[in-house]
Amino acid sequence: MTIIDLKSDTVTRPGEEMRKAMYQAEVGDDVYGEDPTVNTLERKAAEMTGKEDALFVVSGTMGNLVSLLTHCRAGEGAILGSKSHIYFYEAGGLSALGGILPLIADDSDGLPSMDQVSHWDRPSNVHFVPARLLCLENTHNKCGGIAISPDRFAKAAEMAREKGMLTHLDGARVFNAAIAFGVDVREYTTRVDSVQLCLSKGLGAPVGSLICSDSDFISRARYWRKRVGGGMRQAGIIAAAGLYALENNIERLEEDHQNAGLLSTLLAEGGIEVESNGTGTNMVFFRVHLGDGGDDDLLERCAERSVQFNKVEPGRFRLVTHIDVTRDQVRQAAEVILEEVEACRSSH
Ligand SMILES: Cc1ncc(COP(=O)(O)O)c(C=O)c1O
Known part of the structure; x- marks a missing residue:
């Protein structure tokens, strides 16, 4: 009997056309920047999200980790929703590997409470960890898969900017949010400094995520990706699946x-x-x-x-x-x- 697997949207298997694209992918050594399929995928993701550049990484967890390591130095703080995937399900990588302190805010309605974001915006003082970054998640997994409206999302990002904080979006399912509200994904991605989006969730690719941001950020993130062991060689084989997913599986x-x-x-x-x-x-x-x-x-x-x-x-x-x-x-x-x-x- 066929199994009806509703555990997650990560359980999908690549279909025939996606596999064909993988089989036929042109490849090269991506650590040298010579994999044409990875390069095409990164360019496409950057263009779709309205950013200057993008970086292919192995997973959503690595996408978030590398982004946070790039934004914050050891001893700096990142404001995270208490139900956010980064805080709840990513093995504390930001603290274990980056010495970054999670500054927790209630996010029961999908967005970190703006009162609590203000609470962490403390004056420069030897006692206080500086709140460098605000992390958002859309759609929000643990809050019921809720899609945050472009308007609420923009207000939260704007408030962080006014306070001099940077912003990162865990956009593992940001295309689901865009489809739910019938808007271009740029309505979300251009509001934040960096976004990681997953190819291996609803988009149906077997592996991979992309970090999208400005060129300087992506060069620094490339360095961190290497440090955490995420520099891949003939990654075009898997990038081809991601490219197929971006071209065919969003609508x-x-x-x-x-x-x-x-x-x-x-x-x-x-x-x-x-x-x-x-x-x-x-x-x-x-x-x-x-x-x-x-x-x-x-x-x-x-x-x-x-x-x-x-x-x-x-x-x-x-x-x-x-x-x-x-x-x-x-x-x-x-x-x-x-x-x-x-x-x-x-x-x-
Ligand atoms: C919202 C969110 N962010 C990040 C991730 C991590 O993705 P990965 O499993 O590819 O590491 C997930 C995984 O389900 C997720 O739901």
């Missing part, structure tokens, strides 16, 4: 959003508490209270019926739609989840 994100909307409606109609995420993207979060062992039981029962998804905290589950999940499979998944929630409720 279709709308399908994933519609599928997530359908999933959300079907679960809510079946009596499940579904979190509303404002402008919907490709994530659905729902809550069920099943008592001791109930969460794992639900996951196991659904997996036995070929529907896979993740628990993000006790009683809270996440489903993510992507290029390898069809509308029919979404209907099927909703049916299985509703039946198994019912079964768990009666047995716990």
Whole structure:
């Protein structure tokens, strides 16, 4: 039976056309700047985001880390949402490798609270870590896959600028945000000093992220990429997949959003508490209270019926739609989840 894998949009496998592009890619040694496919990908990403230059890195985590290392020196602070991916899920790389102090702000509504950003904007004083950078995330994963509107986003970036702070966007899914609001991705990317975007999430490539910024920043970031071991050689093989993704898989994100909307409606109609995420993207979060062992039981029962998804905290589950999940499979998944929630409720 085909598995309906809703764990993440990172589980996609490259399709035939993408694989063909990889097979046919012209390659060279990228550490020497001689891989034509990587160079084309970097130019394309820079142009799409309205930036001067771009740098291909292996993952979103490396994209964020290298950006933060480039912006901040050891002993400087980066303001991070308490639910942000950089703070929550990236193994503390900024502190472990860069000596950068996370300055935490509540981001329950998707953006770091502006009051708390102001709180960290302290006068120059020997006691205080300088708040050098404000990090934003869009779409915001842990806050329900919420897409931040261009207007709210611009205001936050502007406020940081007025305070003399730099800005970085963790744009792992920034194209989902742009599609959700029907705007060009530049509405977000040109508001910040640097952005990292992932090719291996909704865009369906097997690996890779891009950091986009001005030329000086990218030259310095290239240095940091080398330092953390991210200088790759014939990387055109994987860059070709990324290029294919940027050329073919952005507009279709709308399908994933519609599928997530359908999933959300079907679960809510079946009596499940579904979190509303404002402008919907490709994530659905729902809550069920099943008592001791109930969460794992639900996951196991659904997996036995070929529907896979993740628990993000006790009683809270996440489903993510992507290029390898069809509308029919979404209907099927909703049916299985509703039946198994019912079964768990009666047995716990
Ligand atoms: C918002 C966000 N940023 C960064 C990352 C890290 O990407 P990677 O898994 O490629 O390191 C993820 C991964 O899911 C993410 O959701």
